[in-house]
Amino acid sequence: MRDAVTSPAGTGTRGGRSDAKSGRTDLIFLIRFRHCCLLRNQRCILAYLYDRLLRIRALRWEYGSVLPNTIQFHMSAEEVEWFNRYKKSLATYMRSVGGEEGLDLTQDIKPPKSLYIEVRCLRDYGEFEIDDGTTVLLKKNSQHFLPRWKCEQLIRQGVLEHILL
Amino acid sequence: MYLQCLTESMTSTPVTPVAFRLWRLGPDGLCRFPPAAVFSGALRLRRGRSRAPAWLNEKFAPELLESKPEIIECVVEQLDHMEANLKRAKRGDLKVSVHRMEIERIRYVLSSYLRCRLVKIEKFFPHVLEKEKSRAEGEPSILSPEEFAFAKEYMANTETYLKNVALKHMPPNLQKVSLLKSVPKPNLDSFVFLRVLERQENILVEPETDEQREYTIDLEEGSQHLIRYKTIAPLVASGAVQLI
Numbered sequence: 001m002r003d004a005v006t007s008p009a010g011t012g013t014r015g016g017r018s019d020a021k022s023g024r025t026d027l028i029f030l031i032r033f034r035h036c037c038l039l040r041n042q043r044c045i046l047a048y049l050y051d052r053l054l055r056i057r058a059l060r061w062e063y064g065s066v067l068p069n070t071i072q073f074h075m076s077a078e079e080v081e082w083f084n085r086y087k088k089s090l091a092t093y094m095r096s097v098g099g100e101e102g103l104d105l106t107q108d109i110k111p112p113k114s115l116y117i118e119v120r121c122l123r124d125y126g127e128f129e130i131d132d133g134t135t136v137l138l139k140k141n142s143q144h145f146l147p148r149w150k151c152e153q154l155i156r157q158g159v160l161e162h163i164l165l
Numbered sequence: 166m167y168l169q170c171l172t173e174s175m176t177s178t179p180v181t182p183v184a185f186r187l188w189r190l191g192p193d194g195l196c197r198f199p200p201a202a203v204f205s206g207a208l209r210l211r212r213g214r215s216r217a218p219a220w221l222n223e224k225f226a227p228e229l230l231e232s233k234p235e236i237i238e239c240v241v242e243q244l245d246h247m248e249a250n251l252k253r254a255k256r257g258d259l260k261v262s263v264h265r266m267e268i269e270r271i272r273y274v275l276s277s278y279l280r281c282r283l284v285k286i287e288k289f290f291p292h293v294l295e296k297e298k299s300r301a302e303g304e305p306s307i308l309s310p311e312e313f314a315f316a317k318e319y320m321a322n323t324e325t326y327l328k329n330v331a332l333k334h335m336p337p338n339l340q341k342v343s344l345l346k347s348v349p350k351p352n353l354d355s356f357v358f359l360r361v362l363e364r365q366e367n368i369l370v371e372p373e374t375d376e377q378r379e380y381t382i383d384l385e386e387g388s389q390h391l392i393r394y395k396t397i398a399p400l401v402a403s404g405a406v407q408l409i
Contacts, residue, residue, distance in 0.1 A: 038336065038339060039339070042331075042339050042342070043347075046342060049326075049331060050323075078330050082326045085322045089314075092311075092315070093283075093312070093314070096311040097237070097241075104276075105276050105279055105280050105283070108269070108272055108276045108277070110273075111270070111273050112266070112269040112270060115265055
């Protein structure tokens with residue numbers, strides 16, 4: 001990627017401009033062809049980078065604010081910075097929209113079918129507190145009947161699994 | 166009622182009409198704030214320019230529609246009232262779960278509406294910002310102030326990233342890229358299903374191919390059509406049709 005970006009810098013345009021100035025019109029077509037190649041390379045590079053940004057954006061909606069280490073390892077420093085700024089801007093917007101506490105738009109992705117759902121724990125998570133104060137111990141393979149809105153985040157993270165009868 | 170329109174499109178409906186009837190009868194101990202306030206909010210929405218549920222229109226339209234801050238504010242206020250009432254209610258009461266279900270549904274619709282708008286803003290960000298900039302004084306805005314700030318930050322963020330990672334290493338004449346030209350525009354020629362709410366006459370349909378000629382159609386009230394979005398875009402904005 002770095003080579004594709006930097007190699008045209010030294011050779012391409014400087015050569016092209018000086019040739020055009022010296023009036024060598026027979027090279028015009030070569031210059032134009034080269035320019036088209038450079039434009040195509042630029043488009044491909046930008047498309048690749050933009051696609052990565054869109055996937056990182058999708059990660060924020062899927063995993064939440066904190067990304068797993070395996071994913072962060074694959075991101076460059078600038079991408080991490082983009083992700084942090086996007087996170088901040090999204091949080092500002094969500095806070096401004098829903099009244100006093102804001103409205104978390106990453107919740108309620110699917111229409112609610114029932115208040116409580118049956119979930120199975122996929123890995124050890126520890127103590128989990130519900131609204132009315134009771135704590136539940138989430139151990140691997142244990143099944144619980146919990147309020148839907150509390151479980152949604154954990155289901156997305158892969159800690160719980162919704163059991164469909 | 167507005168809320169009933171919203172929830173009609175959800176899968177499980179039997180509970181909702183019960184909830185409404187409970188509120189109308191004024192269940193003791195639960196619904197402290199008068200039922201009239203709920204309905205006045207809904208009536209305000211009906212008297213507004215667009216009677217059709219904003220949520221469905223936003224979901225099916227290919228471009229970002231006009232922002233409706235008054236509807237959002239109204240719904241948020243009602244959600245807050247309902248939550249406050251629930252906190253005061255007795256535990257273990259059947260009405261509590263019914264109302265909580267109602268709150269969940271309303272919150273889902275509101276979240277879905279706002280999420281849909283955010284997705285469109287992020288997808289078409291240069292065009293949305295350009296449209297907002299070139300908007301005339303009296304025209305209604307398609308972005309709320311918060312959405313405008315979000316869109317601007319998103320654009321700045323993306324531009325900075327692309328510049329730092331790729332563009333600044335490129336030859337000088339390739340360092341600028343016009344996002345307006347690179348990012349795809351919303352496809353206004355996509356076909357949408359609609360239901361007509363108010364009778365419309367002489368809608369001009371443009372030809373798709375060179376062999377066809379333009380012709381006019383009349384839209385009867387209650388009829389359903391599949392038509393290109395561009396043809397009926399102003400009708401969606403005025404509330405004369407509803408996208409389904």
